[in-house]
Every structure is written in structure tokens, then in C-alpha cells.
Amino acid sequence: MIRSIFKHKKCLGYTLYGILLVIVLLYYRFPSDALGDYLQSTADEINPRYHVLVGKVRPSFPFGVKFLKARVSLRENPDTDLFMAESLLIRPGLWSFLKGESKYRFDCLAYGGDIKGSVHFSDNGGEASERPFTTSMELRDIRINDYEYLFTLIGRNVKGILGGIITYSGQGSLLINGKGEANLRISDGSVELLQPIFSLESVSFDDVRIKMILEKTKIKLTRVELEGREIKGTLSGTIGLKQNFSMSRLALRGSIEPLEGFFKSENGAPRIMTLFKRRLREGKLSFVVRGTPADPKIRFI
Secondary structure (H helix, E strand, O other): OHHHHHHHHHHHHHHHHHHHHHHHHHHHOOOHHHHHHHHHHHHHHHOOOEEEEEEEEEEEOOOEEEEEEEEEEEOOEEEEEEEEEEEEEEEEOHHHHHHOOEEEEEEEEEOOEEEEEEEEEOOOOOOHHHOEEEEEEEEEEEEHHHOOHHHHHHOOOEEEEEEEEEEEEEEOOOHHHOEEEEEEEEEEEEEEEEEEEOOEEEEEEEEEEEEEEEEOOEEEEEEEEEEOOOEEEEEEEEEEOOOOHHHOEEEEEEEEEEOHHHHHOHHHOHHHHHHHHHHOEOOEEEEEEEEOOOOEEEEEO
16 A cells, blocks of 8 residues: 555656656747747738847747747838837637637737737638738737837827727738727827927827727727816827828817916916917817828818
8 A cells, every 4th residue: 555655656756757857848948949930931921011020939838938029110121110029928728729729818018018918810721911810909008108119100209108908800911901999098198299289289198098990991089088287188080091101191170178277387378378269169279180190281170
């Protein structure tokens, strides 16, 4: 009896030792270069316009892979990062992995915040670039001012802390043709205006809430509400998307409402306030925006 127990304990010890040895060997002998090359070639197949570069690849237990210093750029301009992550952890969904489905969960650390979500690729047997996919993600504590490409994209400085939920479905080669929704919040920040409004070149805010829908190459801004100490504002309308976002077509309408803090600030100088009050209707200054992000046209109404 005692000999049998000792024998089983010995077998268990060898088994645990073997598992530990496999884990150690897998970690130190992990083919990070080969996997990194495979990821980059797969990304090229999905959308040749983009270039993916990964610093290091490490296994993450259980059943995960962690990519360190991952970068995405346009192939014609590889020195400018469209997106950069300190780390990206990817794991297959437990049940989908057993069923052979291409569904993954990810956790990304980028720009001082965290992006968590999932992505599901349809197994239609076509080319990688033609495979439909759906994704949903939650953003937390993203520092917008650390995202340098945003200025290149919209030509305006934006600061603040971003959070929210994004869902999307489409194809890798035709991203603007997909469908999606976003509910976002930006707190404690500022935004540079498309063009100065009287003395205002930028607006500081406590909170901005954004709700938008993407469908048929068009973004519909159903709600943009800005709350600040000096100004309140709203914006709605559509953006007709182009591959080059700076050439997208704007059809927006909004309003600005000065608050008590504005009249007490440097922005509320007497001459400026006289001009402002002439434009006000029911305490608000209304406007429309046409043109493109690169060349916006603002008209007060």
C-alpha cells in the first residue's frame, strides 16, 4: 500500500517536472522571429496598404501570445505610426478554439490606456483580405494627446482621456465599407477649432460624449455634446468617407452656448462679447460646416 502511494507520487512528480520543462523550453526556445514574420505576411495579405512591425513575440499561458512594441503604418510612409502598442495579448476563445472557429480575445496596452475586446473571422475559405470579420472593443484611459497620428489625420490638436465602446463588421481591404457603432467619452481635455470663432482658437472641456454610426462609407454623428466651464456645444451630421480621410466630405451642424465662465475669462473681452451677442439666438451661436477636414468651411446661421 505504502509502496503504491510512493510510486504514484513519484509518477506525479515526473509528470509535473515534464510539464514544467516543456513550459521553460517553450518560453526560451519560442520561435518569436518566425511567428513575427508570419504575422507581418498575413497582415500584408489582409490589407497590402498597411505595414505591421513587431518588436518581440512571447508565449503567454494559458494559450496566448503576447506581441511587444507592435506598430502599424502605411506602406508608403513606414516612419509614421498609425497605431503603436506597448503590448498586445491575443488568446483564442475557449469554446471557439475547440470548435475550430477563428475567434480571439485581445488585451492591448497603448497610449497610457487599455483596449480589450474580441474579433471573429468568418471561415468562408476566400482570400485573407476578403474574409469578413466582426469586432467589439472597450477603450479605457487612452491619452489622446499621446496619439501623434491624430493630428495628421484631422489636422487639429485634441487632448483628453478617451474611453468607450466600439463595434465593427467588415472586410480588411474595404474598411470604410463596413458597419459599426461607437459610444465614446473624452474627459478633461481641449480641442482646436476648425477655424477661430472670434477670439476662440480652441475650447477646453470637462466632458465630451460622442455617438456615431458607420454605414455605406458614411459616418453619422447622431450626438456630440460638449460640456465645459466656459462653453457648451452640440454637433451632428454626416461625414462622407474617402480612403484619404482628409478629403472626406463634411455635412455638419452645431451650436455653441457661452456660459458664465466665458464672460469672466480673457476670451470674454468687451469687443468680442459685443460681436458674440449679435450672433446669439436664444443664447446660442449656431453654425454649419461643409468642405473637408483639410479645408473646412464654417458658416454661422
